[in-house]
Amino acid sequence: MLNKYRLGIDAGGTFTDFILADRDGEVRIFKALSTPQDPTLAIRNGLKLIEEETGITPTEIVSNADLCINGTTVGLNALITHTGAKTGLIATSGHEDSIEIRLGHKEDGYRYDPEYPPATMLVPRYLRRPVRERVISTGAVHTPMNEDDVRDACRFFLKEGVQSVAISFVWSVLHPQHELRAAEIVREMMPDVRLTVGSQLYPQVREYTRTSTAIVNAYLAPILQRYVEAVDGYFRSLGARNPVRYFQSNGGLAVGSVVTDQSVYAINSGPASAPQAALYIGAPWDLKNIITVDMGGTSFDITLTRDGRANVSKNIDFLRYRIGIPMIQVETLGAGGGSIGWIDSMGLMQMGPQSAGSEPGPACYDQGGERPTTTDANLVLGYLNPDGLVGGRLPLNVAKARGAVQAHLADPLNMSVEKAAYGMFTIVNNNMVNAIRRVSVERGYDPRDFVLNCAGGATAAHITALAREMGIRKILISKLASGLCAYGQIISDVKYNYMAPAPVRLEGAEAAAKLDTLFNGLEARGRQDLAEDGFTEDRIAIRRSLDMRYVGQVHECTVDVDPFTVDEAALEKLKAAFHARHEELYTYSEPQSAVEVVNVESAIWGRVDKPRRVSIAAGRGAHTALDGTREMIFRADGTAQDTPVYNGAKLGAGDRIAGPAVIEEVTTTIVIEPGWVADLHDSGVYVLTMTEE
Incomplete structure (x- = not known):
């Protein structure tokens, strides 16, 4: 049963959104400018704004809330700006450079581009320390770990002022004892550092992915720790009776201690709640195939749900860093209300990805911005109210908008301000359409089979143009659209992912027993963790997945299945599911070929009571x-x-x-x-x- 209030907070690049729901079914939305220099300041400002508009004090809200949920861009911003913690890596000797070798190629799209620069290493070469040890692919120890090497690394890290340490050894997922012993030594010699152990964070086969994921986690952990401590402390000071929940990239909620230990899950937490909100909004029409587009001030995010399930990605390159953990698939484009219009070397108009953000913002904000942006174009086109946005609290200067468009685009291109503004509008729409195609057409989905759902404060000005271009004939726009991700947070569940390596061919009773034992063990851990969090068995739901491939293939694909007893007969069901998924992804399958599993995973949800659905009175015309x-x-x-x-x-x-x-x-x-x-x-x-x- 919902307590008196539930509060969702989603921090974006320009605005921080607040959704306040009460037990009577009233849901209200508020916006405050984001404060990247101190993200907690935006939370304080937002709660102050709520008090000004409603008379409800922050203390009254928080002390009477069953859940206060925070989606944060702190980790994302640190990764974008390379302002994470000073991090050291302890690796198997000879494998210190796996993160730089990157499996021998650049990211997709740049593989054959000799001019494309290498990624910035989160751990510089001198902070990658080798340890003589070796486990082979059977899990047997070939070379025992040299503990003196670990101690030497710790002494070096202490001298260099390292704040966070990642440990990742070869085949540690099959024999984690070396990593665990190294972790004991690090904790003994460096008690104040944050520590990430690769085989615990991401216990999956693939050394490069595991090492890169561990490094990203270690790089962000101190940043997220400081943020979580500040937010938790602030909410405790307001009388919070329940721990703050943080939204994760996997589409679920977690307490602060989990987010601190598994910071990599918080990287893209904001837009990850959009699919849940889209399905909730589409429920009255039983809509399951929904593309959600979210245009804020800085970026444009796209998520897709098919047959009622959000696309989840693993083992992807995110901001040029390989991350293995499951994340809601979000396509992000530098196209927001603050996207700047400019002229390239060919004399062609372009939009973004540079953004005016919230400081100084578009020219029409009259805060010092001089470059023309998408918001300026929309104001010139007459779409936006010149009296201001956010109920008039953010006044707009039409003259400044027209002046910026004229000076930087219209005059250089010898056209009217109106034509230039419409050109800006058209170009940014085309950029967004191309991004929508990447999550739909390029993944085998026909966008005409989907409904387009609107999220974000700037999207609704563009939504019909986007739908027309995509051939989509139905659009959903909630009155809460500008804060849809914050709304998605307050209707989401607690979710944890549990993983294990499972190098086994799908043949025979022994293979079936091994998989069944692995899944049951993972799910027992999940049930225990959720029970400690207050969830009863009837509130727990489970979904399984297996990374599978044909024997001899280099890469595997993920197959989702419902829980069932894995016996020898069930192996045929798993094979059939894999063949179908392979054909869906690659247009062919090989039923005659042997199939093997590489990794297994169980996603476990603790179901949370939902607020009452919004209901509005009948209109009068x-x-x-x-x-x-x-x-x-x-x-x-x-x-x-x-x-x-x-x-x-x-x-x-x-x-x-x-x-x-x-x-x-x-x-x-x-x-x-x-x-x-x-x-x-x-x-x-x-x-x-x-x-x-």
């Missing part, structure tokens, strides 16, 4: 919400037309608005292009449908 008209541009020639503007707060269930029109919600502006109709559902969701080709 869209005409009652008409606030007037504004000149807007919907054509490349820059011709403006008088367009109705509706106040979203005055619209009710059943109200219908035909485009062209604009609906102004407090934290987002919905642009309905010609040929689209919007119907407001009683769940507070606008359903937009295309009425003409």
